Amino acid sequence: MAANEHKDKKPPNAGGKGGQPLVIAKTLAEAQRLKLDRLMRNPDKPAPIPDRHKQWTPRAPPEFVRDVMGSSAGAGSGEFHVYRHLRRREYQRQDYLDKTSARYNKEQAYLDKVEQNRVDAEERTAKRRKKREKLKLKKLTAKKAKQDSKGDQEEAKSSSSSSEEEEEEEEKEAEDDAEVPSFIMGKK
Incomplete structure (x- = not known):
């Protein structure tokens, strides 16, 4: 009886490596989590990064076709299948060439648009x-004109103040010499 009990029991680390229990992922999220957990157990170990899948390319057409099928009577029953296979392969090759040329044209159109946008942006920036620059030059000339007018005003003030003093002295002398009028015009 003890032998039967031993057969029914499983060891604690059944199925797993290094004492880890066997866990089966039920969803894709769990599978991704398990993969990440396994990677994070040993962070020094480099992670496997798969190479990019190579794009499918059709087989090149033969340079020289030796068994050209004609439309003569007497072709075997298997020839139709050979013809059908060759025709399918040629259609695939033509579809591939059409798709690559369409992709190339799209890329060229995109690159042309990017270049045109760059040129337009450069033109706007230059404008x-x-x-x-024109506004800056205008401000500088206005500033210079203002400084020049201030300088002229200061000179005018200094010359006008001396001329005003002379006029006041002349008025005083004229008042002393003249009779005092009974009314004064223009003064309030």
């Missing part, structure tokens, strides 16, 4: 740069 705005020119406008900024």
